[in-house]
Amino acid sequence: xxxxxxxxxxxxxxxxxxxxxxxxxxxxxxxxxxxxxxxxxxxxxxxxxxxxxxxxxxxxxxxxxxxxxxxxxxxxxxxxxxxxxxxxxxxxxxxxxxxxxxxxxxxxxxxxxxxxxxxxxxxxxxxxxxxxxxxxxxxxxxxxxxxxxxxxxxxxxxxxxxxxxxxxxxxxxxxxxxxxxxxxxxxxxxxxxxxxxxxxxxxxxxxxxxxxxxxxxxxxxxxxxxxxxxxxxxxxxxxxxxxxxxxxxxxxxxxxxxxxxxxxxxxxxxxxxxxxxx
Amino acid sequence: xxxxxxxxxxxxxxxxxxxxxxxxxxxxxxxxxxxxxxxxxxxxxxxxxxxxxxxxxxxxxxxxxxxxxxxxxxxxxxxxxxxxxxxxxxxxxxxxxxxxxxxxxxxxxxxxxxxxxxxxxxxxxxxxxxxxxxxxxxxxxxxxxxxxxxxxxxxxxxxxxxxxxxxxxxxxxxxxxxxxxxxxxxxxxxxxxxxxxxxxxxxxxxxxxxxxxxxxxxxxxxxxxxxxxxxxxxxx
Numbered sequence: 001x002x003x004x005x006x007x008x009x010x011x012x013x014x015x016x017x018x019x020x021x022x023x024x025x026x027x028x029x030x031x032x033x034x035x036x037x038x039x040x041x042x043x044x045x046x047x048x049x050x051x052x053x054x055x056x057x058x059x060x061x062x063x064x065x066x067x068x069x070x071x072x073x074x075x076x077x078x079x080x081x082x083x084x085x086x087x088x089x090x091x092x093x094x095x096x097x098x099x100x101x102x103x104x105x106x107x108x109x110x111x112x113x114x115x116x117x118x119x120x121x122x123x124x125x126x127x128x129x130x131x132x133x134x135x136x137x138x139x140x141x142x143x144x145x146x147x148x149x150x151x152x153x154x155x156x157x158x159x160x161x162x163x164x165x166x167x168x169x170x171x172x173x174x175x176x177x178x179x180x181x182x183x184x185x186x187x188x189x190x191x192x193x194x195x196x197x198x199x200x201x202x203x204x205x206x207x208x209x210x211x212x213x214x215x216x217x218x219x220x221x222x223x224x225x226x227x228x229x230x231x232x233x234x235x236x237x238x239x240x241x242x243x244x245x246x247x248x249x250x251x252x253x254x255x256x257x258x259x260x261x262x263x264x265x266x267x268x269x270x271x272x273x274x275x276x277x278x
Numbered sequence: 279x280x281x282x283x284x285x286x287x288x289x290x291x292x293x294x295x296x297x298x299x300x301x302x303x304x305x306x307x308x309x310x311x312x313x314x315x316x317x318x319x320x321x322x323x324x325x326x327x328x329x330x331x332x333x334x335x336x337x338x339x340x341x342x343x344x345x346x347x348x349x350x351x352x353x354x355x356x357x358x359x360x361x362x363x364x365x366x367x368x369x370x371x372x373x374x375x376x377x378x379x380x381x382x383x384x385x386x387x388x389x390x391x392x393x394x395x396x397x398x399x400x401x402x403x404x405x406x407x408x409x410x411x412x413x414x415x416x417x418x419x420x421x422x423x424x425x426x427x428x429x430x431x432x433x434x435x436x437x438x439x440x441x442x443x444x445x446x447x448x449x450x451x452x453x454x455x456x457x458x459x460x461x462x463x464x465x466x467x468x469x470x471x472x473x474x475x476x477x478x479x480x481x482x483x484x485x486x487x488x489x490x491x492x493x494x495x496x497x498x499x500x501x502x503x504x505x506x507x508x509x510x511x512x513x514x
Binding site for chain 2 (some may be wrong): 211
């Protein structure tokens, strides 16, 4: 099942699943994870996880509650460093560069690897200031005009500019849930990341707002490596090209999204996605 | 219907429609050319039709793959779900139509050296033209989501059945007159049966279009005119 989709002699636009397959050639790997273990005190949350995450594609992490997917996501931008009793071992490289290198500036890492959280968390500042804050403290603009340009283009890329262009001084917290989340995405984009991590970005949103974010993710993946944790398998199916299934801290199976959801190799994967679990 | 928020999903639905349309076009061509090959005693044309059946089969596999993937990954609902299911079922009928046309082309090869019975061929030519018209109409009905047109196709199959009845009788008469005709007439009989079956597949497609538009099957009984299963053969 699912041999390569050919398109006869019809010309089609590229869509996430039909007509394209994200293969794992070496030069397409953005984040390389090898033998990663994570602990919260004595409790082991990740067990010997290894995987390659492709650039310019969406990789979804799925699995039941407590399986380690959010812990794994937080390894990629070293957010686990901020948790007192958390400990991570193993190797993670981005474009070949070791992110645990003691000489690496972790603040820079977190600009390169942006994060969007489950509950939209705009700063209690204006829409403009929300997006301008990051570039300003990272010194990405040498004058106001350049800063304006970064803010406008980030809002545009996040699909928000049209809705807010005449109220940029309004508070970011006054926007709807879906708009706030897009503001958070604009904020992440403003510091020119290469990787965008999303931890259940649509859990707090209604179906329309969710669809709009999913369309945005479709557009963003042309330029960014995106890793998304979701407890909705249907969302993982809709939005990603690669899917990784975690269970009790282990990476059980990882592969092309269409394959995982139509013909998974492992019985555990199949049981989880068909609802024969627990 | 308005466009879906997610552009790539909208494009996948459009691709599905295009594949069905392309397959329909190939099936129409196959039928027309197969009969031309039969009528003109043209073995090269017949071979071309036989070879082109592969393209129809390949499209069916592509649609099957796409439908399974879309159901798994997009969870289509309502009209989208019916469209996806309809595409799956219609391509199955189109693939059979392609095979039946290929079979007619094979018969063309078999009889290419035989004499040419003009009256018989004109009866068959009428049948083929009717069947091709039906197929074109039902494919238009699908593309336009036009259930009125689909219903008209569904009802008109009776005419093909009536033509088949009379061709059947004619062929029997020919065979009874002169046993040397039996080879030729048997092939033509199978050919005629193939055309009648193509008509039936076309009405299947019409039913699917109705379901696609209304979400319900056609509830009337389809007028069935093919009496040949119960036609007695006598030697008087």
